[in-house]
Amino acid sequence: MHDRVRAGLPDLRHAGASLYLLPVLIMTTQHLPDAKARPEMTPPPGAREKPDPAEQPFRFASETLRLRMRDWLVVLVLVILATLLLPRVWTLVDDFETGENFRFPYDLSNDYWLVSRWIGEATATYPALTLGDSVVWGQYAGRNETLAAYLNAGMGEQVFGNIGLDGLHPAAMYGLVRHYGGSIRNKQVLIQLNPLWVSSAQHDLQGDEETRFNHPGLVPQVYPNLPVYKPTVEEVFFTVLERSVDFFAWTRHLRLAYFDNMDYHSWTLENPSDFPLSFIGHELPAVDENPRSRAIPWEQGGFTETEFPWLDLETSFQWQSFRNMIDLLRSRDNEVFVLVGPFNKHMMAPESRVRYEQVKAEMVRWLEQEGIPHNATANLPTDEFGDASHPLASGYERLARELLEDPAFFK
């Protein structure tokens, strides 16, 4: 009998054993090979007649794990609940401290679940937001030396939340606002437009060859087709999944924030002696207090005069993405102010400078047409730039001062 149980057969010791026999009887009488197939079979001489082995009971494996359909329904409900609740419960576990002049941890720039959480907190805390790439984030500036920090200092209170992110080109910015920035509604948003992103086909994601670029998870996955971006079907699938289902963005957060950008299994093997759940309660990377890059003027940093090809805005993908983002933000009842630049004209070759002014004028023309308040006059001295587009702390201070004096901005 023990063998019978092990074999996954019903234990006939139980009362009602005949109930178990019933399906066997039914199977052996009702489900013989169909009438059409049977006459085709001719027994070879000497063939022995045996009961149809195809009709023997199915040996499952571990009977105790055998789920019935109603069990599966319960499992389905539990899994759905887990996927809905785990990311929410995790906010209680994450040690995510923000505070004054917070800027998002540089090392987690691709952690869109946490970015989304920060954007939610910032929109709840600050009346206005500064959105942009590492120029807004403050590559060459300390935590209290960014544009948002100087604007706050100038206004005497915490008005501007810094939601700038490293490498956030306009197409990625559009993706961020669209997929992870749903909480940006009814806000005042200062958007920094970095002309660098339309300075070449490569920056515009329109090069001929596949290349690595920032935030591929935020750009369109299928349409429009970007020649520089050739994700696999899996990558597209998971990117869309992360954008659509909070749970999957959260699992990516775990990988990036807790598993050193590895999958969980690799992480446990890197730390074999650690308790496998020891990642719960680990601290997130702290806010960057200091400049990320050495804060020295661009000439001392080894940069030299450069030729920028500059693209035609009509055909620029980044420019189109920027315009789409403005439309999206405005459709969510946000008041938008665009800061064009600053850009380091001192680093440009003379021909580039002329073309740059034309491009900038085109940008301004569109902003005026759309009735979008903007500032395109920022013109920092050469020693206040760390490279082609990033100001040093003194540059941010000057920029904030100029903005606060700009009636269009202050309105």
Added chain:
Amino acid sequence: MLFQTWQFIVFFIIVYTLFLQVKGTRFQTPLLLAASYFFYGWWNPLYLLLIVYSTVLDYTVVQFMERSQRKRIWLAVSICNNLFLLGFFKYGEFFAENLNAAFQATGVPLDVPMADVLLPVGISFYTFQSMSYTIDFYRGEIRRERSFLRFAAFVSLFPQLVAGPIERARTFLPQFAREARITWTNISDGLTLFLIGFFKKVAIADYLAMHVDPVYAYPDEHSGSALLLATFFFGWQIYFDFSGYTDMARGIARMMGFNLMLNFNRPYLANSLGDFWGRWHISLSSWFKDYVYIPLGGNRRGTVHMYMNMFLVMVISGLWHGAAWTFVIWGAMHAIGRIVTRPMEQTAFYREQVPNIVKQAWVFAFVTVTWIFFRAESLGDAWLILGRIFSPSLFTASELPHLAFFFCMVIWIYQYLDETRARFALQPSFVRIGAATCMIVYVLVFLISGTPEQAFIYFQF
């Protein structure tokens, strides 16, 4: 196309949807065949030539066998053809290498050219399955299958095509001749088996491989304790890998109304080596028993003859797993193990006095040591690993990956309880519901992306 990939999931959803529409009609078998050939051709369309050739030949051989008085000749044609295919594609290089080495050693001025051929996935499985048809027909145990399509679908049905279980014609072929029965029980059984298999493969086997592979790649750089640990984990890896594949295969087939045989039955709870082989890769063990061991005389011609048969079968079984001396030695070790322990196991003292857990422990230890030869890249590596394990370096500290150990122990304890009177503790529905939920959530949280897929170990056989 591996079961755990999105390509397979998409493939299966399409095939299953179509299958539900055509089951019970004359399109059922053609659909299964087309799907199976597509599945197999996904690896390499050239493989299809081989499986079609093998199928046509065995189907035709049985036709001739039916009409002929000299059935034995036709059986020989089938067996020789199948063994030739296996020999050429799987063992050609091995034979050539060894022949050349022998020629060189004896000074014979000959050089056998080595054919650079691709080993077709799953060839060892479908040739054996196809052979079971011709042999069973020869023995008068089955009728000739009239429909070529049904026979071709039997040889190539995609769930079990590339890694088994190796089904028998007498149990599997009749399932093609009837309308597939798809019930809610079949579907829930199939889903459960697929989930269990998926978890075994993706969450455990692939994980253990991440620990084992680097150690076995450079055994000379690791201490005895590290090598022992890697060997211990390999024993579990290969179990989870292969039984996981089988579970998935059985689950997929079950959802389609087909029953595939149980292939693994908690092998690490075996209390003798004979018991182990009754639980490990059951479809292969029983194949060898039915088609090699018993025809050789089995245990009917005295003890010496029986041991010789046992030895031969185990060595052939070893060679079946791979074209290398390491596999031959692995098979031989099991054969010797069985021969040596069989008399002991039959004593009353062993049967009644030795606690079951002790028997299980020694069987597990023996099997684990033999895995060294199964896994090592070469004989040299295998001896090196064995030497290191039985050296003072066994006592140097090695880091134990906690999660990997946890997985192995949880499964072992679960299986152990399930075979004892404590089984009642596992029977409440919240246990199986909880287990299934945990498996799914674990996969979703930790594994749904980020890790590249690993091929199944048994594909190479």
